[in-house]
Amino acid sequence: MNKIAKALLDSKSVHIEPNPDNYFTWTSGKRSPIYCDNRQLISYPGYRKLIVEEFVNYIQDQHSEVELIAGTATAGIPWAAWISHELNLPMIYIRSKAKGHGLKSALEGKFEAGQKTLIIEDLISTGKSSLEAYDHASNDNLEIQSVLSIFNYGFQEAKNAFNEKNVNYHSLCNLDELLAHAHNEKLLNESDVEAVGRWARSFK
Numbered sequence: 001m002n003k004i005a006k007a008l009l010d011s012k013s014v015h016i017e018p019n020p021d022n023y024f025t026w027t028s029g030k031r032s033p034i035y036c037d038n039r040q041l042i043s044y045p046g047y048r049k050l051i052v053e054e055f056v057n058y059i060q061d062q063h064s065e066v067e068l069i070a071g072t073a074t075a076g077i078p079w080a081a082w083i084s085h086e087l088n089l090p091m092i093y094i095r096s097k098a099k100g101h102g103l104k105s106a107l108e109g110k111f112e113a114g115q116k117t118l119i120i121e122d123l124i125s126t127g128k129s130s131l132e133a134y135d136h137a138s139n140d141n142l143e144i145q146s147v148l149s150i151f152n153y154g155f156q157e158a159k160n161a162f163n164e165k166n167v168n169y170h171s172l173c174n175l176d177e178l179l180a181h182a183h184n185e186k187l188l189n190e191s192d193v194e195a196v197g198r199w200a201r202s203f204k
Contacts, residue, residue: 004054004173005181007047008151013040016182018192033196034175038122038150042078051150052082054172059087059118062170063145068117070094070107070142072133075122079150083120094119094133106136113141121149124171127158134167146170151178155203175200 008014015035017023024035041047059066071080071093084091092109111117117137121130130147137144145168152158152171162169179196182188188196 002173002177002181003050004150005178007041007044007050008036008038008173008178009182009185009187011040011044011047013038014151014178016179016188016192016196018188018195033199034153036123036125036151036153039075041122041150048082051172052079052086055079055083055120055148056086058148058170058172059083063116063118066116066118066145068092068111068115068142069120070117070133070137071120072096072122072129076120079122080120094136096129096132098136105140107140107142111140111142115142117142117144119144119147121147122151124149124152124158124169126155127161127169130169131161131165131167134165148172153203154200156201157203 013036017033023031023033026032041051067089069080069084069089069091071077071091073093073095077093080091080093090110092107092111095106095108098106119133119137124130134144134147147167147169149171150173152174154175179188179193183190183193
């Protein structure tokens with residue numbers, strides 16, 4: 001059992017609607033069988049603890065040399081704060097765009113050029129916002145080791161975007177794992193799983 005998939009579904013952070021007539025509409029205007037709002041998770045202490053532990057264990061195993069944790073504004077900020085606290089590391093956050101005054105940086109907090117940095121996201125969909133955060137951090141001369149997220153739709157568009165920039169990324173849970181858990185828990189039947197999978201593979 002994927003504990004993160006369970007947390008996402010139990011907290012109703014992810015809603016799945018396989019019937020096209022009832023698809024959700026994203027901010028972009030795209031119609032989707034999935035609506036993801038990971039901000040719900042911060043209200044659940046047990047799931048919050050689980051997710052932070054999963055992040056910390058992964059970081060200690062794969063990125064033991066990390067020196068700085070960077071959260072994306074706004075959804076990545078609380079996770080970055082909890083992770084940096086557990087690892088006793090400094091934290092910054094990354095604005096969606098640079099300020100138009102002062103130092104005109106998109107980064108908030110104390111950091112030094114060359115620091116080995118992990119960017120924390122709550123969600124990766126197309127990868128656009130994650131890679132914008134990567135660009136902002138790189139422009140201020142941070143050494144980005146990876147982008148980490150709670151959930152990832154697994155879109156080919158995102159895979160291509162990360163590969164083109166040669167940026168590493170890792171998610172605690174992806175769509176296939178989420179659908180498998182939903183099927184095992186009888187929240188979705190096999191036909192529903194196939195329908196959502198086809199949508200994800202054809203996403204443009």
